[in-house]
Amino acid sequence: MHAPPTHGSTLPPQQSAPQERVAAEPSGGSRSDGAWWIWALAAALFLAYAALSLRIHRRILSNSYDLGIFEQAIRSYAHGHLPVSELKAPDFPVLGDHFSPVLALVAPFYRLWPSAETLLVVQAALVAASVLPLAGWVRRTLGPAAAVVIGVGYGLSWGVASAVGFDFHEVAFAVPLLAYSLSALGSGRLRAAAFWALPLLLVKEDLGLTVAVIGLLIARSGDRRLGIVTAASGLAGTLLALLVVLPALNPDGSFAYWFWLDSPKGSDGGLAGLLYRGTVGLVTPEAKVSTLLLVLAPTLFLALRSPLLWVALPTLLWRFSSGNSVHWGTGYHYSLVLMPIVFAAFADALVRRRPSRASLHRYLAGSAAIGLLVLPQYPLWQLVKPDTWRTDPRVAVAHRLMDRIPDGATVQASTLLVPQLTDRTSVSLYGWPQSRPRPQWIVVDTWTPWYKRWPLTVQEEKASLDLARAQGYRTVADRDGFVLLNRPD
Template identity: 75%
Template sequence: MVEPSEGSRSDIPWWIWALAGALFFTYATLSLRIHQRMLSHSFDLGIFEQIVRSYANGHLPVSEIKGPDFPILGDHFSPILALVAPVYRLWPSPMALLVVQAALIAASVLPLTLWARRALGSPAAAVIGVCYGLSWGLASGVGSDFHEWAFAVPLLACSLTALATGRMRAAVWWALPLLLVKEDLGLTVVVIGLVIARRGDRKLGITTAAVGLAGALLATMVILPAFSPSGSYDYWHWLNGSEGSEGGLTDLLYKSTIGLITPEVKISTLLLVLAPTLFLALRSPLMWIAVPTLLWRAASELSTHWGTAYHYSLVLMPIVFAAFIDALIRRNPSRSSLRRYLAGSAAITLLVLPQYPLWQLVQPATWREDPRIAVAHRLMDRIPDGATVQASNLLVPQLTNRTSASLYGWPDSRPDPQWIMVDTRVPFNQRWPLNVLQEAQALGTARAQGYLTVSSEQGFVLLKRPS
């Protein structure tokens, strides 16, 4: 077994700070470059900017993209986003959100790497820190706009580190804010409480689990329905199936058994979650904390929840790597065995790295300037601040900081906007919600209703409603 490094518990070596700083720079660079290339989306960067902008302006969050004055506290329960408001007041831009997200995710490397250093030594900690920081789940999240789950990443890293090192009360205090990140994380708090109870502090653990369950129920059964225009929590259908389906006992039995592992992409995702740890994470009780997230994703009817794209694996990465560290400590490996485990983890991390967004940073296309972007910004500059505007999906996040922007072609968008701006050259695989024919018909209808063509250049069409 490698001897732990000596020193005060508060000491963080310079190289761990350097690693966190390098990861922050990497994450921020990728996110900002995606946005500068006009590849960020209305769902979700545009929505989250409107939420944070609401908090920054001193009122409850609304999103015009979701619908006219749509109350976001009726959609998802994420009041922790109010913490971004001070940054946004200083820098009213979607880029502020992306930088905050990069900082939150990069910060999560500190507790995990420091714990690994004390228990396994500095070389092992360095390898684990790099593998965690470059893990595909974090990369997918960073490359997919901004999401509230970014707050959960450092909270989980701190909570699990405290739990594994016997600081149970600290583990609870780091876990409880998860209730303010998103409604599904209440179940994660429940499992954290159960693990604490299993480790000996039954009263604290059961109390934590009860608070987690109460928080999840309060959010989904009371707060969200109270604010929702529909009067209910709108995402139950992801678990219940499409509206109007008959369901029944047979359907329930299927979804709770075979349905959790089919189609095969669900198994592939689970294998990829565990692969960077050489499946050693399964030997740690900390891995139970990932079960709620894995279960609701597998049970969901939304296919994007099943795979490895987007942000859905963000919260899994600190859990699985904490379980990896814990499992290594429990195995008490020799130096040679530890080196083999770390080499395997590094090899898998590097093997899958080119398949995920961080690899974009070494691609020439990422740094190539598209002259159409300058045209788009020149046309958007003609839209006055505070105007109501409907725009194409990839244009919306470029407008949300200064206009009342909504998505062109989305049925819930505010009708009769003052301005319409459409990119008619969006590649086929990035078109949403309208296809080429629907978009052409919608533009024709707008012109028939009196909208005037202000400009049509490089595929961008700018229309204005007559005064």
């Protein structure tokens, strides 16, 4: 990233430019004049996100990790208890895994509609709402054409698509908070920027470092006291969560980011491993560079010219220094929080360049072209595929078998069946060593494709089912690949 420019505010909208260099002037009148289409865009994105994630779930393609875990945690909140997840381990306290008390906000909705689908709809609403401040800010500073391109480009971006196409995650709460905070910061509304940033401390422990960077940008933009307080609050929040709260609540008293302690391939442990991660390890293997390039490509790399991009640094550092290769790529939800940051930085960079109208349109066309080129590679493209709207007859068979399991029973289920049972049973993952032993019921999809099969292989699963029968479980049903076993009382 380039070093931030040396002038005072993060984005000085008050400075005027010669008329011939201004791409678009802020519209006059009320701030809401002509902005109805931004709400329409947010509504359309909400419907797209919800449709995608609900179809995935109804086709029995959602996962125990992480949808099942989050539903169990929110179900605990909804019943007035601290969050636990049977999927992690019997009565495992989720606040000892990640510090995300913000999940309690979903509990009232879950109490009314106790289903995994409630989580997916809430996530769709949170992510869709994040387009409102971003598109509104761009419209006021760069005009409606830029607002359309950046708003749609952000809403359909690959990081957003990957997240809504893979279950539910707590970082969905971070997305609107970041969008509002960075839009305020870019417009010079520093108190609002701090106001929207500080709740990130309740979303996840690492986001305190993101708050700290926002605080430093606030201080650099003119309000030194507010910026220092915000930065100190963010840093203190992360340290408190990592060093006090999580070890105290974790049954093993372990450090929250255990995966960070694993040495990636090609590095040694100890000091040598730390040095490797902080230098060569940040850009190797090549998956890390590919991810970084794809993060910046929709902005034509102009985001590098904005100091707002520094807000992405904590997330990039922990991901690329992690010993878990899953964190390095473009899949799952790991790039979701980067999307509002990079598109806000893109808008800020365009304002700083003060391009002519023709130049602005070229930048926007380039950004849109890259977005369209990448879109078919990520889950939102499933919405235009006929298979997405077809339901395999096996789905009805699975539900008929699972309906035979009584409410409140203890169950072990294969990973794709778990989220279908988390709303009414005490379910854990079949074959997972930490699962509650000898449940009353076992339900397994033996036809699960190899790329969805976890944690057992086909051979291990068959041997495990044979062992369960030998230990007294009786076969209640065996149909179309679904096996339902019951332990007689």
